[in-house]
Amino acid sequence: MSKQWAQSGTGEFKRQVSSFRETISATHPIYKPAKGRYWLYVSLACPWAHRTIITRALKGLTSVIGVSVVHWHLDEKGWRFLPADSISGKDTTDHFSFSGGIKGSELDVSHPSGDIPSDSKRLNIDANVEPNCGFNRLREFYLKSNPDYSARFTVPVLWDLETKTIVNNESADIIRILNSGVFDEFVEDKEYLANKRELVPKQLEAEIDDFNTWVYDGINNGVYKAGFSENQAVYEREVTNVFNNLDKVEAILKKKHSDLESKHGKGNEKAILSEYFTVGNQLTEADVRFYTTIVRFDPVYVQHFKCNFNTIRDGYPFIHLWLRNLYWNYDAFKLTTNFDHIKLHYTRSHPRINPLGLTPLGPKPDIMNL
Ligand SMILES: N[C@@H](CCC(=O)N[C@@H](CS)C(=O)NCC(=O)O)C(=O)O
CATH class of the missing domain: 3.40.30.10 (Glutaredoxin)
Structure with missing residues (x-):
């Protein structure tokens, strides 16, 4: 089996392309929608x-x-x-x-x-x-x-x-x-x-696609490119890239928060949070995709992937607020997030990065209260 990191000979991590790419629809010759199928x-x-x-x-x-x-x-x-x-x-x-x-x-x-x-x-x-x-x-x-x-x-x-x-x-x-x-x-x-929650509403689709594209490269996959890099120069380039892109999302959310304060009144946190998302004023696919990286950031990526210019909790107040809003206010996020699996998997499945498989106990707590 090919190894999961640095396949290019240059110390860079290249993610493989997925091979099964079918869809499910009423008009598909094989894969029709059905319950339990x-x-x-x-x-x-x-x-x-x-x-x-x-x-x-x-x-x-x-x-x-x-x-x-x-x-x-x-x-x-x-x-x-x-x-x-x-x-x-x-x-x-x-x-x-x-x-x-x-x-x-x-x-x-x-x-x-x-x-x-x-x-x-x-x-x-x-x-x-x-x-x-x-x-x-x-x-x-x-x-x-x-x-x-x-x-x-x-x-x-x-x-x-x-x-x-x-x-x-x-x-x-x-x-x-x-x-x-x-x-x-x-x-x-x-x-x-x-x-009938729509995660990719037509009017936001282009913006969601654009956000997903640079967030994938700079953050979702960016942390892997930093963490799996096999030489110092590649690591330095990739970790810098991750934090430049986090800065970019932080600026977007800061502006959004300030606009929502003007709309709903400073301190009206409940109304503000009900529209506080990365793209548009509703929960979208962009939030789902960004969340799964950010919720792992402080517990794992900071130490295991050496993405340690800062933590989300200490360095990114607007991303941190967005993260805690999703985790604490939506069961779909909280009940699918398992910090034991997250911490144990990374720290004990990558012997090249962590040969002794020791699992750091911090940060405490895994995620802070809202
Ligand atoms: N492009 C895939 C990537 C999935 C992927 O890389 N999954 C990793 C876990 S985070 C995996 O299953 N790795 C197993 C292996 O490499 O042996 C997707 O987004 O669905």
């Missing part, structure tokens, strides 16, 4: 997969599309599920809850070095037994779909239970499919049905 396989640690379960929740799809969560530890064979016999008694996991209804197990999932750290209790946490095909590894979905598949076995995967193939493994596509409304007829979620 499609399944998401995600890691709660992964920012790209995280986008899909936030979108699924925001679109009222938690009872329409199932979710299973892989174990947080990524080893040389890729992502894995819990072995079927690891849950004593009947597995009552509810795969239709926000984050897949993950369950704890007694499985020993210690760091491969065999070292069981003093926080070993925290290691006995939640992943799913794969409920549909009985697979142990994510790679089995890829090889079932295409026996010649030779690239990396990444999450998220959107799987079709009927044809037993991967529909799509690119999070940017998957969130557009989930947002498209093709599943609306199956939705029972009253909150969604009341206002």
Whole structure:
């Protein structure tokens, strides 16, 4: 398997291009919308997969599309599920809850070095037994779909239970499919049905696409380019790029906050926050995509990816307010954010960056109150 960092010979990290890029629609010859037909396989640690379960929740799809969560530890064979016999008694996991209804197990999932750290209790946490095909590894979905598949076995995967193939493994596509409304007829979620939240409204689409493009390159993927760089000059260029782009978002949100203060009156924080988003005055896909990086920034990227010119909590008051608004005021963000998976995955799955797999305990708290 190709390694996950620096493939260019220049010390630069190049992310692979996703291979399954189908869509779901009433006019598609194979992939028609249906309730219970499609399944998401995600890691709660992964920012790209995280986008899909936030979108699924925001679109009222938690009872329409199932979710299973892989174990947080990524080893040389890729992502894995819990072995079927690891849950004593009947597995009552509810795969239709926000984050897949993950369950704890007694499985020993210690760091491969065999070292069981003093926080070993925290290691006995939640992943799913794969409920549909009985697979142990994510790679089995890829090889079932295409026996010649030779690239990396990444999450998220959107799987079709009927044809037993991967529909799509690119999070940017998957969130557009989930947002498209093709599943609306199956939705029972009253909150969604009341206002049919549109995450890419036509009038904001161009602005969302533009924001997503530079934020992807400069921030979402930017932190990986800094963290996985293999020489000092590349690292310095990339980390500077990340913070220049964070400065840019901070300026956008600062202006937005000041405009909203003029509109609603200084101190009318509730009204201000109800319109305090990155693009336009409503929650959009741009917020979902930016959030999954920012919520990981202080707990992981600052130390693990050496993005340490500043923290969000100390250096970016307007991004910090935006982050806490989403986390504390929207279940779709809070209930899909699992700081244990996030911290343990990064710190123990990248031996080149952190050979001893020690997990820093801070920052405390993982996210501050609003
Ligand atoms: N383009 C993909 C990228 C997904 C991706 O890179 N996922 C990582 C986790 S953060 C992964 O599954 N890596 C497994 C591996 O490289 O073996 C998307 O956005 O869906």
